[in-house]
Amino acid sequence: MKISVNRLKDFIHFEESPEEIAALLTGSGLEVEGIEVFESIQGGLEGVVIGEVLTCERHPNADKLSLTTVDIGDQVVPIVCGAPNVAKGQKVVVAKEGCTLYPISGEPFEIKKAKIRGEVSQGMICAEDEIGIGESHAGIMVLDTDLPNGTPASAYFEVVSASVLEIGLTPNRADAASHLGVARDLKALLKRDICLPSVEDFNVDHQARPISVEVENPADCPRYAGLTISNVKVGPSPAWLQNYLKALDLDPINNIVDITNFILHDLGQPLHAFDADKISGGKIIVKKLPKDSHFVTLDEKQRKLSGEELMICDQEGGLCIAGIFGGKGSGVSDATTSIFLESACFSPDVIRRGSQFHGLKTDASFRFERGTDPNMPVYALKRAAMLIKEIAGGEISSEIVDLYPEPVQDRIIEVSYAHINRLIGKVLPKGQIKEILESLEINYVEESETHIMVSVKPYRVDVEREADVIEEILRIYGFDNVELSENLQSDYLAEHPAKDFNKLQYRLSELLSGMGYFEMITNSLTKPLYAEKSGFLDPSKNVEIYNKLSEDLGVMRQSLLFTGLEVLAHNINRRQKDLKFFEFGTVYAKEGDAYQEGRRLALFLTGDKAAESWLEPSRQVAFSDLYAVVELILEKLHIDQVEVEIVHVAPFDYALQLRLGTKELGKIGVVQERITKLAEVKQEVLFAELDWDLLMKKAKGLKKYGEISKFPEVRRDLSLVIDKTVTFDQIKKVALKAGGKLLQRIGVFDVYQGDKIDAGKKAYALSFYLQDTEQTLTDKVIDKAMDRLIQSFEKEVGAFIRK
Known part of the structure; x- marks a missing residue:
């Protein structure tokens, strides 16, 4: 939920910074997740000023360019201009050297001192599309103004800048889903009064267009209020209202609809405007329509009703799905001249059922589902009606109809x-x-x-x-402000302390972070579409949510893959293409009538391994990069005897399956392109998903480091020719068994497949590191150890040792 700091100040006076307000709100339970700066013109026209063209001559080396000198207040600068309409004496918009422009289309660019066809240019005279205020590129902007040269263009164009708080609203705080609601908390935190806009000047102009209202079941609609406004002129909203909505990431539509959206976000009271000429019989009826009735909503979709949703109707049929979405036939259009304005309080249960059935989540349904203030509708109605008169003209042409048979008590x-x-x-x-x-x-x-x-x-x-x-x-x-007690303590009675799973997870997070991976936390709710189209998840095992917030959040995830891919897509779409992520998360599955859940560790790798530099060219991440990380995790947790098998199963093009005995530990591989496309990722992704519960069960604790041996390490190399089907993991197991405690580690420094060896064969160049922690190794001991290794390779994997 977005809240404008500027608008908050209209409700409650404060001089604290947005950061201080954010800290106060977060401390009181309204967590501010971020602070953005909204600018009505991107960049705020910083570095752009009003200037005056003092001279204008043809460029000596270009027919379509002009040489000008422009007074920008503190100096006169030469500017080469290509606009056909530039002339001496004009007041123009000038981007000074060093400023950045944000055009309507294309990338932002910095104005630099340049030589154009041999002539120096120190700035740019701008067209409206170049500074982001319009579409025209026919010529430079010529201003009719007496403002002094050097005046910031932001003052001329009345650029609005506002800090906007992004609040992670918890479901229980429906009262705070508006600027007024947040101001109420600030009232308590700052100990200052709230000032609500006055509606004392509200009055009915005439009663030429009364509308009667009937509510069939007051339990579904405890309060319903409305009035008519005639002779309105539908059109664009004024700049202040459009900027208010844009700051909240809302698109202005027209002055009537914009005012209803303004009231919703200002006061938390949803409103709906109907074209009064389209209300048959001059009567509003709030009721449920029969099951399977058809209704066309504003998005021009024909919907079949469940019979449980509440409808706003006239004498001929439905006009609106109450509290959720308007109807196509009764909406406000450019041709509308009279409106009926609705302000109501609906039952959260009935709105939730209707919203869920139709998969419609709107700003109005969000608030009605959680519960709105039954004492707000009439005040909000008066406030909106006065704004409509002010902005769209018109006359209030009926008394307020207010059906509130059983007022809700404190x-x-x-x-x-x-x-x-x-x-x-x-x-x-x-x-x-x-x-x-x-x-x-x-x-x-x-x-x-x-x-x-x-x-x-x-x-x-x-x-x-x-x-x-x-x-x-x-x-x-x-x-x-609640101090911890001086005698606060804990005790431990177990004879043998259990593994600290949180500590293990924290240490692994440190390890991965140190390797450049970023931790993410994704939503456990995901799209049922993924299981249906992935080919490796079973849709019948989906754990469905009965009270869905949306279809996109309709089931619990069976894998961390797709929620992670969505994060990759979000970053890639913002030009962050070289990504390393990890996540500890829970997956869920339905098994018959029972439910299962388990913890997983997911790793994602995509893009280039490192940024391009003069030292070395960039290269795309490889399978070995991810496998090396998994090996390091296993080593850190002291887990050995992991069996590795090459598999070709969805969602991977190819993968390695890791097993601990008979249990699958996880898979590592390259994700199929058809899978990544489901989450709109358009580049290759390496993915590993490990069974974190099994890892924790088998972990022997974090690897501890011992004293460095006083005796030197010895390296010996071997070149083995083996069948292509033999994996390094098989070779490693044979080596560790034959090498005993002297063999510390094994490395591969070359792999060859080609015409210099037999078909179906490959050659591995291996390094073996031997060390005795108690004495210096002699040549005799080393040779004996290497002979054991050679014999084991020849016997167990059919290797030929190249001399």
């Missing part, structure tokens, strides 16, 4: 002071508790020495019991 909750102190872990003064609660609009009803009775307004749908009230006190008081 919740009364009893809270014990002893429980407050026990759960917080600190004794708070009663006066401070009262001050915090009242700043959150949770008011005292009764008070005794031991208990308080408080009233909670309906918009706080998450505060239902004593523990919730205590949580509110704690989050505003501050978790960091």
Whole structure:
């Protein structure tokens, strides 16, 4: 959820920086995941000024270029200009040397001092598309202004810049899904008052177009309010409103729809505007339509109704899926002159069922599903109507219809002071508790020495019991303000300490990070499409989510592959193509009536191994790069006797399967192109997925380093000619068995396949490192060890030793 800091200041005064506000909100439970800067013109026109063309002459070496001198305030600079309309005396937009421009199309570029056909140019006179404010490239912009030369162009074009907070809203905090909701928390944190826009000037112009409303089941729609506005003029919104929406990543549509979106994000109250001329019979009916009825929504899709969704209807049929999505036939268009504006409170359950059935997730349904403030509809309606009159003209042509048969009452909750102190872990003064609660609009009803009775307004749908009230006190008081006890301690009674799985995971994370891998955490929910089209996952094993947020988050993942590929795609699409990622995550599967889950370690490698430099050319990552990392992980965990087998199974073009005894440890390989395309990844991906539970079970703890031997290490090399089917893993096992404790490690420094050896054969050049930690090796001992190795290779893998 995005919140504009500039707009927050309209609700509550503060001079704290966006970073300080972010820290306050995060500490109170509204986690700010990032701060972005929105600019109405990208780059903010920094380094772009108003200038005046003092002279303009033809370029001596180019017919279509002009030599100009331009006064940019602090200096007069020469500029070579190719525009046909440049002339002496013009006020123009000048990009100064060193500034960066962000054109409408193409990449940003820096203005540098240059020589153009032999003439010096120190800047650029700009067309509107070159500074990102329009599409025209017919010529330079000629301004009609008296602003002094050197005035920043941002002042002339009224560039808006705003910090925007990205808040990771938890599902329980529906009340904070708006600027007003966030301002309410700041009110408590900063101890300052909120200022709501006044609607005192709201008045009905005439009652020429009344609309009647009927709600068949008030349980589905506890409150429904609306009014009509006539003689409106639908068109583009003013700049301030468009910039407000763009800062929140919303596209402006027209002034009517934009105002409803403004109110939704401002106050948390969804609104819907109908073309009043398309409401048959002048009556709105809120009801459910029969199952299998057809309805065309704004996206021009014909939808078959379930019979459970709530519909806004007129006397002829459906106009809108209530609280979710409007209908094509009743929407506001450029031809609309009269509107009916709806502001309602719907049951979260009925909206959730309808949204889930149709796979429609909208800003309105997001709020209605979690619960909106039943006391907000009329205020929001008045505020929106006044804005529509101001921006789109028109007259309020009916009284407000407000059906609210059973007003929702404040919740009364009893809270014990002893429980407050026990759960917080600190004794708070009663006066401070009262001050915090009242700043959150949770008011005292009764008070005794031991208990308080408080009233909670309906918009706080998450505060239902004593523990919730205590949580509110704690989050505003501050978790960091609760000191740890001096005698805080822990004890350990086990005779033999178990493996610390968290420590093992942390150490491996350190290892991988040190090798340039980045850790990621992806969503356990994923698309059912992946299992259906992957060819290696079983769709029948999908663990489906009954209360889906969307079809794209409809099942639990069976593998870490696809959620990781989505992360790769996100980065590759942003020109980060050389990627190393790892993830510790859980996978899920349905087995009959039972469910299984297991932890996995996934590794992803794609792009080039290292950035191109003058020392060496870049090269694409290879299978061996990923396999080396897996080997290092196994070595770090002291896991040996891993069997390796070459396999050709989905999702890999080719892969190695790792086994520990009869159990599969994982696979490493190159992902098939058809698989990567499912996640829109367009480059080769190396992937490994290891069974983390099995790794933890078999791990002998982290490898510990011993004292460096005082005795030297000896290297001997052998060249083996073997069948192509023999793997290095087989050779390694034979060598470790035959070499005994003297053989420390083995390396391959050359592999040959060609016409100099028999067909079906390959040659390995191997290095063997021998060392005795207790004495210096003699030639006799070394030769004896090498003879054992040679005999074992000849006998067990049919090797021919090249002399």
